[in-house]
Amino acid sequence: MKRASLVFAGLLLIALPLSLLAGRVWIDPAATPNAVLILSELRLPRAMLAIIVGGGLGAAGAAMQGYLRNPLADPGLFGIAPGAALGAVVALWFGFAASAWLLPLFALIGAGGAMALLAAIAGRTGGIALFTLAGLMVASLAGALTAFAISMAPNAFAMSEIVLWLNGALTDRSWREVWIAAPLVALGVFLLWRTGRSLDALTLGEPVARSLGIDSSRLLWLLILGIGLTVGASVAVAGIIGFVGLIVPHLVRPLTDRRPSQLILPSALAGALLVLVADSLVRILPLVTELRLGIALSLLGAPFFLWLLLRMRRGLA
Amino acid sequence: MILEAQGLSIAGRLDGVTCSLRPGDVTAICGPNGAGKSSLLLALAGLLDRDEGSVALGGTLHAGLADRARRIGYLPQAPEIAWDVTVRSIVELGRIPWRDQAREPVDAAIEALDLAGYEDRRAQALSGGEQARVLLARVLAGQPDWILADEPLAALDLAHQNALIRHLRAAADRGTGVVLVLHDLAMAMNHADRVLVLEEGRMVADGEPLEALSEDRISRTWGVNARWVHEKGARALIAT
Numbered sequence: 001m002k003r004a005s006l007v008f009a010g011l012l013l014i015a016l017p018l019s020l021l022a023g024r025v026w027i028d029p030a031a032t033p034n035a036v037l038i039l040s041e042l043r044l045p046r047a048m049l050a051i052i053v054g055g056g057l058g059a060a061g062a063a064m065q066g067y068l069r070n071p072l073a074d075p076g077l078f079g080i081a082p083g084a085a086l087g088a089v090v091a092l093w094f095g096f097a098a099s100a101w102l103l104p105l106f107a108l109i110g111a112g113g114a115m116a117l118l119a120a121i122a123g124r125t126g127g128i129a130l131f132t133l134a135g136l137m138v139a140s141l142a143g144a145l146t147a148f149a150i151s152m153a154p155n156a157f158a159m160s161e162i163v164l165w166l167n168g169a170l171t172d173r174s175w176r177e178v179w180i181a182a183p184l185v186a187l188g189v190f191l192l193w194r195t196g197r198s199l200d201a202l203t204l205g206e207p208v209a210r211s212l213g214i215d216s217s218r219l220l221w222l223l224i225l226g227i228g229l230t231v232g233a234s235v236a237v238a239g240i241i242g243f244v245g246l247i248v249p250h251l252v253r254p255l256t257d258r259r260p261s262q263l264i265l266p267s268a269l270a271g272a273l274l275v276l277v278a279d280s281l282v283r284i285l286p287l288v289t290e291l292r293l294g295i296a297l298s299l300l301g302a303p304f305f306l307w308l309l310l311r312m313r314r315g316l317a
Numbered sequence: 318m319i320l321e322a323q324g325l326s327i328a329g330r331l332d333g334v335t336c337s338l339r340p341g342d343v344t345a346i347c348g349p350n351g352a353g354k355s356s357l358l359l360a361l362a363g364l365l366d367r368d369e370g371s372v373a374l375g376g377t378l379h380a381g382l383a384d385r386a387r388r389i390g391y392l393p394q395a396p397e398i399a400w401d402v403t404v405r406s407i408v409e410l411g412r413i414p415w416r417d418q419a420r421e422p423v424d425a426a427i428e429a430l431d432l433a434g435y436e437d438r439r440a441q442a443l444s445g446g447e448q449a450r451v452l453l454a455r456v457l458a459g460q461p462d463w464i465l466a467d468e469p470l471a472a473l474d475l476a477h478q479n480a481l482i483r484h485l486r487a488a489a490d491r492g493t494g495v496v497l498v499l500h501d502l503a504m505a506m507n508h509a510d511r512v513l514v515l516e517e518g519r520m521v522a523d524g525e526p527l528e529a530l531s532e533d534r535i536s537r538t539w540g541v542n543a544r545w546v547h548e549k550g551a552r553a554l555i556a557t
Contacts, residue, residue, distance in 0.1 A: 069399035200406075201413050204455070205397035210364055212413045212459075213386030258400045 004255040004262075008269035012051070015273055019047050019280040024290075045175045050279045051272040052178065053170070053238045054248075056185035056230030058271020059264050061245025062252070063192040066199035066260030067223055068128060071253070072308070074246040075231050078131075079138025081242075083114025084235035085166060086142040089149045092162045104180050104236040111232025114138050115224050122220065128206060131220060168239030168294030170279050177237040188229030189268055195222045196261025203260065241294045243301025244271050250308070318375035318388070318462050320361060320494060325370035330356040332518040333370070338511075340462060340494035343486060345505035347498075347530065348515035349539055354498045355394065355467050357515065361496065362391045362465045374462075386414035390456035392466035394498070396448060398440045404451050405436040411458030426457035430484055446477030453484060463494040470497075470504060482508050506530050506545070506552050514538055 020043045021027050027043070029035045060075040067073075075081065087110020088103055096102040121134035146166070153159035198219045201209040210216060234241065248271045249263055256262045275293070278300070282291045318340055325334040331353045338344050338361075346354045359365035361372055363385045371378055374388055390411070398407065408423050427433055430450045435443075440451060449469065456464055464485065470478045486508065489495045499505045505512050505526060512529035514522035516538045522529040535543050535554075543556045 069397075197413060201410055203397075203399045203402060204407070204410065204452070205393060205399070207359070207364060207393050208391065208397075210382075211362055211386060211389065211391035212410065213382040214413070215382055257406060258402045259406055260400065 004252055004266035005269055007255065008252075008266055008273055012269060012273050012276070015276050015280075016047060016051075019050070019276050020044060022280045023283040041174070045178050046170050046173055046279065047276060048178050049170050049173050049181065049237060050276040052181045052185050053234040053241060054244060054271040054273070054275025055268040056181075056188055056234050056271070057241065057244040057275070058248040058252075059189045059192045059268040060227045060230045061247075061271070062249040062260070062263040062267035063195055063199065063223060063226060064245065065249050066263065067195070067202065067219075068132065069202060071250060072246070072305075074243070075227050076240070076242050076245060077139060078135030078227065079114045079118060079142060080111050080228050080231045081235050081240060082139045082142035082146065083117075084108065084111035084232045085240050086110045086146050086149070087113070088165060088236065088239070089146050089162050092165060093149050093153065093158055095154075095158065100176055101180075104177070107236035108184075108232055110142070111228050111235065114142060115228035115232070119221070119224050127216075164292070165239050166294075167292040168235070168241040169290075169292045170238055171290060173237065181233045181237045184229045184233035188226045188231075188233065189264075191222050191226035192230065193264050195219060195226065196264060198222075199260035239294055241275065241297055243297050243304070244274060247301055247304055248274055318494075320463055320496075321373050322357070322361060323371045323373070325357070325360055325372065326368050327353075327356055327360065327365065327518075328368055330518055331360065331367075334515070334518070334520050335370075336513055336520065336523060338494060338496060341489055341492050342510040343489045343495045343497065343508060344511045344513065345497050345499045345509035345526075346513045346515065347500075347502060347505050351517075352515040353518040354515055356518075357513075358391075358465050358467050358496065358498050362389050364391065383414055387459065388461055389463045389465060390459050390461035392452060392456055392464070392469055394467040394471065396452050396472075398448065401439045401441040403436065404432060404438050404440055404443070407440050407451055408432075408454045408458050411455045414459055422460050423458045426454040429457055429487070430454040431480075445472050446474065446480075449473055449477065449481055450484070453481065457488065461493065463496065464488060465496045467498045468500060470499070470501065478504070502530055502535065503552060503554050506554070 020039055027035055027038060064073045064075045065071055084107040088107040091103040091106035117138050118134050122131040150159060150162055153162060198209065198214045201212045201214045249267045252266045252270045253263060256266060278296055279293050282293055282296050285291055319337055321337040323335055325331050334357055346357055348354050356365060360367055363372060408426055411426065412419060412423065427436060430453060432450060432454055440448065443451065469481055473481060485495050509526055511524065512526045513520060514529055514534060521538055522534050532544060535541060541556050543554050545552045546555055
């Protein structure tokens with residue numbers, strides 16, 4: 001873990017200053033007019049937000065894969081991101097987007113609702129299969145309600161706002177979003193980090209983990225809260241950014257000793273790095289309008305997922 | 318420290334099972350498919366909710382999760398190793414109930430199961446027999462008073478069966494209680510100190526192997542006419 005964490009922390013330290021300078025307009029701190037203002041009020045909060053969002057999604061993915069003992073698990077599958085998105089869509093539907101706090105607040109309420117549903121269904125018994133099914137159910141319910149909200153949008157403007165927002169981005173974000181997301185994601189990553197030992201025990205299956213004294217409902221609560229905070233806060237400030245939670249633990253795992261506990265912190269760092277770099281790239285791309293970060297990561301992520309499946313198929317054949 | 322079950326009942330699985338097991342013994346639980354062997358083992362390990370009855374260790378009912386985990390090591394029937402971690406990190410999982418990273422018990426368990434030199438090998442690349450040794454080493458590393466194993470020999474070839482049973486016997490000789498669910502009646506006959514026979518959730522025999530696995534008992538419980546053949550201190554079962 002130490003080595004992987006150091007590598008990604010080092011790369012992050014290199015990428016951060018580069019990302020501050022990169023953009024449609026490359027900044028030369030000495031020559032560009034208003035360089036200090038642009039850096040401190042536009043580029044720095046955006047970079048911080050990329051680090052926070054990516055870190056949360058990376059840690060959530062690592063914990064999720066460890067819990068489900070499945071390298072193809074993604075925190076987005078489990079209802080919390082769709083729940084948060086639904087909350088945000090409701091805020092946009094009612095035209096609350098102009099208010100700075102209401103949209104993230106609604107998204108957090110949506111994430112909280114999804115978490116409560118998950119906990120109500122799966123929390124008491126703590127079984128993994130029930131949790132997975134409950135998550136898929138919550139995800140499809142939130143997805144259906146989101147589609148319903150789009151189809152019933154009061155006007156074309158609200159509809160386009162919703163559709164755009166659903167494809168996550170870090171454009172035009174400020175320190176306000178940083179202050180909303182940072183404490184929630186930090187607490188979430190801390191809770192996920194605390195699941196490490198239980199996730200290690202789960203390597204040998206659920207009965208063995210219980211025989212080792214792992215309290216399965218405590219573990220489930222830690223996961224629901226940890227993923228709810230990281231993913232919910234990320235969606236609240238950036239919209240849906242998929243595939244980070246799936247790809248990152250995959251890329252990081254070979255650099256660790258493969259114990260789930262040793263994957264969480266390096267995945268947080270690598271997730272931060274991935275989103276920071278991807279967000280810098282979408283700023284540089286010479287397109288008429290900026291490519292949405294969520295779309296860019298899906299364009300990267302879906303082929304990666306396919307490649308994984310092909311490799312697995314070859315492994316099975 | 319005696320492990321006892323009093324009137325244990327679980328709907329559809331166990332029906333009023335009472336037994337009292339001694340540490341230092343190798344106890345085999347036998348019975349036809351669906352007789353409730355694995356359920357009894359899980360209940361003894363405190364891992365299965367029961368409808369009636371109680372399980373007690375050394376006279377006290379099972380205490381908290383952590384306390385139980387320190388006293389009872391459980392080895393499931395179908396071993397699972399979800400991630401390709403090293404042999405050593407699997408054995409170290411045995412220390413989880415103790416919340417320490419003590420090297421000594423881990424080293425001793427690796428030594429006891431002839432796994433020295435395997436520590437850095439990837440667990441998923443090992444053969445079934447090697448994995449079985451690693452998973453038993455994980456149990457030993459927790460230094461439990463009791464080892465409860467469900468069909469530990471099922472997937473192993475003859476040489477590995479003999480090796481594993483030798484390791485379990487060595488643990489019993491050190492004072493650990495060993496309880497095994499066994500399908501192979503000859504294994505139970507030759508290696509157990511005591512055999513419990515279950516039939517449709519009820520205990521129908523409890524005693525020394527010769528008595529609990531008599532030809533008469535096998536005929537009544539398994540519905541198979543079989544004969545024990547005795548040669549050079551070991552017995553083989555021949556179905557007729």
